Amino acid sequence: MLKRFALEQQRQHEKKNIYNLNEDEELTHYGQSLADIEKHHDIVDSDSDTEERGALSAELTAAHFGGGGPLHEKPTPAPGKDGERPRSRKELIEELIAKSKQEKRERQAQREDALELTEKLDQDWREIQALLARRAPKPGNRDQERPTPDAYDVTVRELGFEMKAQPSNRMKTEEELAKEEQERLKNLEADRLRRMRGKDEDEDTKPKHTSADDLSDGFILDQDDRRLLSYKDGRMSIEEEQSGEASDREGAEDEGEDAGEGDAEDSSGSEGHADLDSDGESAGESERPGEEQRRASGHASPGGGGGAASTELPYVFAAPESCEDLKALLSGRPTEEQLLVLERIQKCHHPSLAVGNRAKLEKLFGFLLEYVGELATDEPPALGTIDKLVVQLYDLCQMFPESASSCMKFVLRDAMHEMEGVVEARGRARFPGLDVLIYLKIAGMLFPTSDFRHPVVTPALVCLSQLLTKCPVLSLQDAVKGLFVCCVFLDYVSLSGRLVPELINFLVGILYIAAPNSQSPGYTLVHPFRALGKNSELLLVSDERDVATWQRRHLALHWASGPPARTETEANHIRLSCLAVCLALVKRCVHMYGGLPSFHDIVRPLRALLTEHLASRSHPRELQELIRATLTDMETQEERCQPLICEKSRPVPLKLFTPRLVKVLEFGRKQGSSREEQERKRLMHKHRREFKGAVREIRKDNQFLARMQLAEAMERDAERKRKVKQLFNSLATQEGEWKALKRKKLKK
Numbered sequence: 001m002l003k004r005f006a007l008e009q010q011r012q013h014e015k016k017n018i019y020n021l022n023e024d025e026e027l028t029h030y031g032q033s034l035a036d037i038e039k040h041h042d043i044v045d046s047d048s049d050t051e052e053r054g055a056l057s058a059e060l061t062a063a064h065f066g067g068g069g070p071l072h073e074k075p076t077p078a079p080g081k082d083g084e085r086p087r088s089r090k091e092l093i094e095e096l097i098a099k100s101k102q103e104k105r106e107r108q109a110q111r112e113d114a115l116e117l118t119e120k121l122d123q124d125w126r127e128i129q130a131l132l133a134r135r136a137p138k139p140g141n142r143d144q145e146r147p148t149p150d151a152y153d154v155t156v157r158e159l160g161f162e163m164k165a166q167p168s169n170r171m172k173t174e175e176e177l178a179k180e181e182q183e184r185l186k187n188l189e190a191d192r193l194r195r196m197r198g199k200d201e202d203e204d205t206k207p208k209h210t211s212a213d214d215l216s217d218g219f220i221l222d223q224d225d226r227r228l229l230s231y232k233d234g235r236m237s238i239e240e241e242q243s244g245e246a247s248d249r250e251g252a253e254d255e256g257e258d259a260g261e262g263d264a265e266d267s268s269g270s271e272g273h274a275d276l277d278s279d280g281e282s283a284g285e286s287e288r289p290g291e292e293q294r295r296a297s298g299h300a301s302p303g304g305g306g307g308a309a310s311t312e313l314p315y316v317f318a319a320p321e322s323c324e325d326l327k328a329l330l331s332g333r334p335t336e337e338q339l340l341v342l343e344r345i346q347k348c349h350h351p352s353l354a355v356g357n358r359a360k361l362e363k364l365f366g367f368l369l370e371y372v373g374e375l376a377t378d379e380p381p382a383l384g385t386i387d388k389l390v391v392q393l394y395d396l397c398q399m400f401p402e403s404a405s406s407c408m409k410f411v412l413r414d415a416m417h418e419m420e421g422v423v424e425a426r427g428r429a430r431f432p433g434l435d436v437l438i439y440l441k442i443a444g445m446l447f448p449t450s451d452f453r454h455p456v457v458t459p460a461l462v463c464l465s466q467l468l469t470k471c472p473v474l475s476l477q478d479a480v481k482g483l484f485v486c487c488v489f490l491d492y493v494s495l496s497g498r499l500v501p502e503l504i505n506f507l508v509g510i511l512y513i514a515a516p517n518s519q520s521p522g523y524t525l526v527h528p529f530r531a532l533g534k535n536s537e538l539l540l541v542s543d544e545r546d547v548a549t550w551q552r553r554h555l556a557l558h559w560a561s562g563p564p565a566r567t568e569t570e571a572n573h574i575r576l577s578c579l580a581v582c583l584a585l586v587k588r589c590v591h592m593y594g595g596l597p598s599f600h601d602i603v604r605p606l607r608a609l610l611t612e613h614l615a616s617r618s619h620p621r622e623l624q625e626l627i628r629a630t631l632t633d634m635e636t637q638e639e640r641c642q643p644l645i646c647e648k649s650r651p652v653p654l655k656l657f658t659p660r661l662v663k664v665l666e667f668g669r670k671q672g673s674s675r676e677e678q679e680r681k682r683l684m685h686k687h688r689r690e691f692k693g694a695v696r697e698i699r700k701d702n703q704f705l706a707r708m709q710l711a712e713a714m715e716r717d718a719e720r721k722r723k724v725k726q727l728f729n730s731l732a733t734q735e736g737e738w739k740a741l742k743r744k745k746l747k748k
Contacts, residue, residue: 178350185344189315313337317345319360326367327374335385342368342392351399362403365396369407372442373435380558381434390442397446404446405456411439412459416466423470428528431471431481434561440464441488450495457492464489468502472528473513474535476574480560482506483581490588497592504589504602505529510582511609514539514575515616523605539575544618546572552622555581580623586610587630594637603634 087095149157172180320326330338345364349357372389375382397404415436422429443460451457467485471478489503509529517536525531541547546569555577565571586606593599613619614627 175350175352178347178352181347182350182353185315185348192312192315313340315344316348317341319345319349319357320364320367323367323370326364326371330371335388338385339388339392342389346392346395358400361396362400365393365400365404366407368393368396369411369439369442372438373411376435376438377433377561379561381561383557386438390445393442394446408439408443408446408456409459412443412456412463415439416459416463419466419470429471430474431467431478431485434481434557437481437484437488437560440485441491444488444492449492461489461492464492465500465502468506469527472535473509473538476538476565476571476578477560477562479510479539479578480555480557480574483510483555483578483585484557484560486585487581490585490592494592499593499596499598499602504606507582507586507589508605508609510539510578511586511606511613513537514579514582515609515612516540523608539578541572541575541618542568543572547576547618547620549573550576550620552580552620553577576620576623579619580626583623583626583630587626587633590630590633590637594633594640599637603638607631607634 317329320329329341333341342364346361349360351358351361368389372386372393375386375389393404415432419429419432440460440463443456447454447456449457464485468482468489471482473479473482486503486506489500493500505526508523509525512525512529512531513536517532530536549569550573555574559574565574590603593602596602610627610631614624614631617624619627
């Protein structure tokens with residue numbers, strides 16, 4: 001056998017032709033020669049299960065091709081058995097279809113039987129595999145102690161089992177996120193419009209092309225019905241996902257053929273309108289991303305979904321071109337829907353999606369600001385909605401700060417011009433409406449208030465100071481508005497700690513009109529307050545019995561724009577609430593300005609008024625405790641700060657005559673010229689020196705360039721000489737060979 005094997009190898013490696021360089025050993029694939037495979041003999045279809053697959057029967061050939069006879073020759077139908085009539089072409093085709101289906105079912109049954117036998121064989125093999133895999137124990141002492149690993153080995157093993165960092169997806173940019181959000185809203189809006197029109201999901205899709213050879217039996221030739229084979233814990237497991245999905249689809253089709261019959265359990269496998277069920281059942285994995293949101297909002301099923309979809313909030317909105325368009329979108333909707341509308345407008349018109357979207361959103365800020373002003377002037381004012389809309393204003397301001405500042409400056413400029421016109425006409429002005437106060441509050445929330453100078457905050461501070469100095473307090477509404485302006489003013493200067501004299505003066509006036517007038521108060525009131533007059537005791541409680549029923553709470557802002565108090569008790573409660581807010585602001589000012597050197601002068605009128613209020617003992621207990629706490633804080637802050645002291649300076653010396661300085665002449669220098677002439681000569685000398693240095697550097701550069709050019713020329717000449725010499729040598733060699741060849745011919 002060894003000799004036979006050696007002879008076969010020698011025969012294979014022995015070259016039949018000495019000059020055939022391409023001859024090599026024969027290549028095989030799975031035991032077959034590649035040369036035989038390339039001849040394409042006996043092609044076997046991988047999808048065929050029988051050897052006769054692909055062969056056309058005589059009946060099929062006769063039915064479709066006429067049996068290969070003449071073109072105009074028609075086959076004569078043979079009479080049937082027992083005198084039956086001959087079958088028509090349609091019957092033959094139906095019989096052919098039935099036979100093909102029968103063969104398909106038989107092949108499927110054979111595949112299932114083969115799979116069952118394979119599983120059984122694998123199970124039997126696993127049972128005997130444990131017996132075959134048993135090995136004899138290795139000789140040795142099992143009780144021998146293993147060596148204790150050192151710290152290095154332990155660290156290496158820990159690093160080997162340490163969790164490796166898994167690659168993550170790339171973070172998407174702001175433009176990509178905006179694009180995805182716009183596409184999502186467009187898809188949701190298309191679904192809503194489809195449901196509103198009562199259309200099914202399948203109606204919008206184009207019908208698939210059906211071939212003329214389609215048997216319409218639901219059999220898909222290009223479907224891969226092979227099962228996935230895998231092993232888990234030593235056992236073979238076959239995934240049934242594809243077969244399960246096919247059964248779900250068949251169940252859904254059977255369900256659609258029935259006249260409305262079916263359970264809620266079978267609906268999880270269908271791909272219809274499971275997301276619109278009124279009972280809110282889950283539609284499984286076939287649910288689209290936006291359907292969960294629609295189901296959570298409580299929309300109805302397609303049976304009555306036309307009206308529900310029409311009342312549903314759209315997902316795509318056009319950018320408003322005017323404030324009226326924005327009011328048409330937001331009016332009549334609850335606050336949550338208004339916020340959702342504004343959010344969807346920003347997402348659908350993100351600046352990165354189109355060129356003109358930036359201008360649209362910049363206009364949206366101005367329209368939204370105007371809409372907030374209109375909400376503030378309503379009766380009653382929608383303060384809760386305004387509070388929620390400030391978030392949208394802040395987002396737009398962060399995106400477009402320049403346009404936002406321009407809009408805010410325009411609003412404040414308009415309010416100031418109106419107030420100045422009233423002051424020039426009447427000599428005084430009333431506090432503005434609630435919309436202007438809301439604008440001042442929003443300006444402090446959108447822009448930094450601690451800057452030394454800001455294009456929006458600085459005009460707002462001037463506007464606040466003008467309101468506190470030029471608007472007299474003539475009613476309880478004016479007192480509420482003035483206290484609101486003081487709160488806004490303190491919010492503006494809370495970080496910078498600026499001293500605001502207008503604020504201190506207004507608080508002094510509020511404390512004065514809340515106490516009985518005295519003949520010699522010890523301090524001076526300035527405009528807009530008066531020591532004596534009609535409104536000098538505006539916040540004085542008229543009935544002592546209302547003091548006992550008053551409870552301290554926040555001063556509602558709607559009192560500033562609402563109707564006056566209906567009863568005297570309500571008016572007294574508003575007066576006490578205003579006094580409580582004023583005391584809280586005074587305490588806040590004491591803590592803010594406690595470190596200033598002029599703190600003693602600032603709190604002097606406030607201390608006198610607080611002492612007067614405390615001595616009256618006509619206020620509720622909470623207000624008295626607040627007054628005592630404020631006075632205590634004043635005393636504490638005064639101990640911390642030091643009074644103003646003039647800075648010590650050195651004594652001024654007596655004025656003396658300026659000594660005359662004579663310049664010492666140096667030998668060898670040109671003297672006798674003025675300072676300007678000396679400076680001119682110095683510059684000329686410096687210019688001459690710099691010019692010579694520049695000429696020197698240029699000369700050196702020219703010399704260097706000349707050397708480089710000479711070196712390159714010499715290198716080119718040497719290369720040319722070398723090539724010429726090489727050419728002459730080759731020619732001499734050829735001439736010698738030619739002469740030698742010529743001599744050989746002559747000798748012959």
